[in-house]
Amino acid sequence: MPSSPPARARFAPSPTGRFHIGGARTALYDYLLAHQTGGQFILRIEDTDQKRFDPNAERELMDSLRWLGIEWDEGPDVGGPCAPYRQSERKAIYQRHASELVKRGHAYPCFCSSDRLAQMRQEQQKRKQSPRYDGTCRDLAPSAAQARIDAGEPHVVRFKTPRDGQTTAVDLIRGPITVENVNLDDYILLKSDGLALYHLAAMADDREMRITHVLRSAEWLPTFPLHVLIYQALEWPQPVWVHLSVFLNPSGKGKMSKRHAAEAKGGVASIFPLDMRDEGYLPEAVVNWLALMGWSYDDHTELFPMNDLVDKFSLDKLTPSPAAVNFTKLDHFNGLYIRGLSDADLARRVQPFFAQAGLKTDPARLEQIAPLIRERIRTLQESVEIAGFFFRDDVRPADELLPGKGLSPAQAAVAARRALQIIEASAVFDDALEASLRSLAEELGLSAGEVFGLLRLAVTGQPVSPPLLESMRIIGKPTVQARIADVAARLESLAA
Ligand code: GLU
Numbered sequence: 001m002p003s004s005p006p007a008r009a010r011f012a013p014s015p016t017g018r019f020h021i022g023g024a025r026t027a028l029y030d031y032l033l034a035h036q037t038g039g040q041f042i043l044r045i046e047d048t049d050q051k052r053f054d055p056n057a058e059r060e061l062m063d064s065l066r067w068l069g070i071e072w073d074e075g076p077d078v079g080g081p082c083a084p085y086r087q088s089e090r091k092a093i094y095q096r097h098a099s100e101l102v103k104r105g106h107a108y109p110c111f112c113s114s115d116r117l118a119q120m121r122q123e124q125q126k127r128k129q130s131p132r133y134d135g136t137c138r139d140l141a142p143s144a145a146q147a148r149i150d151a152g153e154p155h156v157v158r159f160k161t162p163r164d165g166q167t168t169a170v171d172l173i174r175g176p177i178t179v180e181n182v183n184l185d186d187y188i189l190l191k192s193d194g195l196a197l198y199h200l201a202a203m204a205d206d207r208e209m210r211i212t213h214v215l216r217s218a219e220w221l222p223t224f225p226l227h228v229l230i231y232q233a234l235e236w237p238q239p240v241w242v243h244l245s246v247f248l249n250p251s252g253k254g255k256m257s258k259r260h261a262a263e264a265k266g267g268v269a270s271i272f273p274l275d276m277r278d279e280g281y282l283p284e285a286v287v288n289w290l291a292l293m294g295w296s297y298d299d300h301t302e303l304f305p306m307n308d309l310v311d312k313f314s315l316d317k318l319t320p321s322p323a324a325v326n327f328t329k330l331d332h333f334n335g336l337y338i339r340g341l342s343d344a345d346l347a348r349r350v351q352p353f354f355a356q357a358g359l360k361t362d363p364a365r366l367e368q369i370a371p372l373i374r375e376r377i378r379t380l381q382e383s384v385e386i387a388g389f390f391f392r393d394d395v396r397p398a399d400e401l402l403p404g405k406g407l408s409p410a411q412a413a414v415a416a417r418r419a420l421q422i423i424e425a426s427a428v429f430d431d432a433l434e435a436s437l438r439s440l441a442e443e444l445g446l447s448a449g450e451v452f453g454l455l456r457l458a459v460t461g462q463p464v465s466p467p468l469l470e471s472m473r474i475i476g477k478p479t480v481q482a483r484i485a486d487v488a489a490r491l492e493s494l495a496a
Helices: 021-037 057-068 091-103 114-126 142-150 198-208 224-233 258-263 273-279 283-291 306-312 327-339 343-356 363-373 382-391 409-425 431-443 448-460 468-475 477-495
Strands: 008-011 040-043 107-110 156-159 166-171 175-180 188-190 213-217 240-244
Touching: 008 021, 008 213, 021 040, 021 057, 021 213, 021 240, 021 283, 021 306, 057 273, 057 283, 091 107, 091 156, 091 188, 091 198, 107 142, 156 224, 166 224, 166 240, 175 224, 188 198, 198 224, 273 283, 283 306, 283 327, 343 363, 343 382, 363 382, 363 468, 382 468, 409 431, 409 448, 409 477, 431 448, 448 468, 448 477, 468 477
Parallel strands: 008 040, 213 240
Antiparallel strands: 107 156, 156 188, 166 175
16 A cells, blocks of 8 residues: 555656666656555656757667666656647747746846857856856846847846845755855746746646656756745745765766776676667666665665565665666676576577577477576576577587597597497486496596586587586487587597
């Protein structure tokens, strides 16, 4: 039973580039909060920045969220009671709220040209002042301003930030943040082309969409007081504000970046969920990993499938401290979740990776193979390296791998021939066969590892594989015999 009133939480990405794990974590927390309280998770696309707009970005972020199992209840493609969910389609709403702010005396039209503003900034820099609008249009008489608007003079709309007093903005996990208003700027709300900037668009949308919790990145902390002032100016009740922790590079130094992730050792070298998918990470593992980058339940529980997260998640256990991205930990979770999959599920999940490598598989055989690889792979992708031979016709160890570790060509040739005879005489590939092969090794003065290593090369074409006898059973006697016979012949000519 939900213990809190239903939350309406939104994830509001700007489609300006590839979708990374920072955004995915915010969306995950929104989703958890909404599901836990029986509320709604809303996806809103903040595409007002036409210059930075990337047409592929929206697709990627939706594909990423769906792959992770973070489905939205309302959004641009599924609709909902507050449609439209793309800011570029909501211009009239922002204009209405901008007019309301002007009417209430909390915003004003500003006619300063970009040249004038550039010059102003230059002079401020010379005087070592922080750049800030100097207020030229702040106190224009409304009638004079209206006359200029009517005459078609280009203008923006700025927020009329109070010049005195303080503003206190309260973040749920960071506590109150108080600033002197004199240190805030008269931020632009509407640009001269009538398009809204984030400060107005996001506040207006959160209000119109009845958002109860705003979870967003800590990069919005500097303008957080402005957002609170806009709410106050319009006499809107404030949502719960949460500024999430920042992700740091794996080294713990500096904000997470694509380049530094790529330099990290081990595991996936990308900060993009779709790359993780293509590398063979399970969405469950990525979700579990992400959930714990900024939230904890206690100091030891680490396995949290999505349904547990929905149960146990709580905003008050979020930490404001930055978290270093730890890809080794992701590998760890991926291993845990892979080991938790049933044979059929693992088979189903590795299938696309075999297909991608050009290998035709069949579900029944993949299911037989699943238990042999489950403990041996760190990612689904690795299953192709380790078990691709099951689906290849042209399995032959490379010349440089023969005669096999620790063996001379003559020893290897004899071992292969004798093993072939034993295998030919075995009706089934069971423990008795293994015992016979061990005795053969002893008889030839070789170690069991040397003989099994040689047979492994012959049957799988590779020095490392799933357990040999089980693999042979799946491949089937005729193929096993043919492969060993082929290697025996190659060794004999090598020995000659
Ligand atoms: N579009 C903003 C961003 O991507 C959203 C911030 C927010 O969640 O309010 O940074």
